[in-house]
Amino acid sequence: MDFYQFAKSVVFTALKPIYRMEVIGLENFPKEGGILLCSNHIDALDPPVVGITSPRPVNFMAKEELFKLPILKSILPSVHAFPVKRGLSDRQALRTALDLLKQGQVVGIFPEGTRNKTGTLGKGFSGAGFFALKGEANVMPCAIIGPYKPFRRLKVIYGKPIDIAPYRERRAKAEEVTEVIMASIQELLDEHYKKN
Template sequence: MELFYWLSQRFFRELARGLFDFRVVGAEKLRFEGPAIIASNHVSFLDPPFIGSSFDEVVYSFARKSLFDHPLAGLILRNWNVLAVDRDKHDTTALKSTIRLLRSGKKVLMFPEGTRSHDGALQPAEAGIGLFIAKGNAPVLPVRLYGAYEAYPRGAKFLHPAKITLVVGDLWQPDLKTYAQTGRELYQELADEVMRRITELRA
């Protein structure tokens, strides 16, 4: 599994650099020890592998549970350290698995918007990532992708020429004691703050 992951990471690094002139702004901010929720905008299927391949360590991510139903796709996703999540209901299994990963010092990629953008524009954040922030007690690293939508937008069958840039923000550790909200209101407030930080990142 580890070998497959690292070979895949190398493949996506070469693909990103060779076809899309991929560059990372603030790459030094990716090198830190300990757990983190990596929070990014979501515009393309290229987002998870390109972000993950920018790190020198394993990055976990999510995919909808139905994608694991196909034997080959399920095998590949599991070997890419992708966690299955059921979007149709409150998935406590995904929550518990993520908290275990964060508490063991791992990094987990999440998309506050919940789904890929239809037009490349930023979307409002959903409360889900706020729940993970509150329960996982891990810092958040905001990042933003530019050009991935132009390279492989939602509904596209083929890759298109484009330059892709990943902009890395500053690590943020929210102090939950300073928030007056609780429950879903707190989760949404945290999610909105993450999205604000992503929005401010410029290539």
């Protein structure tokens, strides 16, 4: 067992009983090929929750500052995180994400860019559409429905992949594709909020 799988099992064992996690739609997750995994963002625990519920390893961007902390700087690369400079056009982070997608891996992002505690889905940044168009990968929408409160149910819903090929063929703009992605996440939220 590599460190990623070890960490995944430890975090899963710690979080599942506290948050009564329910995972829906795993059958929608492609077993191979590049996937851009796009989720809403409601809590700092979202990355590990997505990481432990995804059937495939997820590579997440993490703010560069975290890689300078004594313990995290050695742990983060081992759990497939890579640094990104916030507020800047970080070309190295862009290249890393695109390379991972083209290698057939899963890259996880939160298109809202920051946590949204209003209970509604915020506007997505065009970077999500950029990665979807340039990364030669399909998009997997994901919705997290809280609250993150002990012994309250937490849902993680994986929707059906969005085929980005038609948008690439007609050279759609990144902003349009981001709107399509956000609409797919919103559909998952609308469908499952009332069942929570």
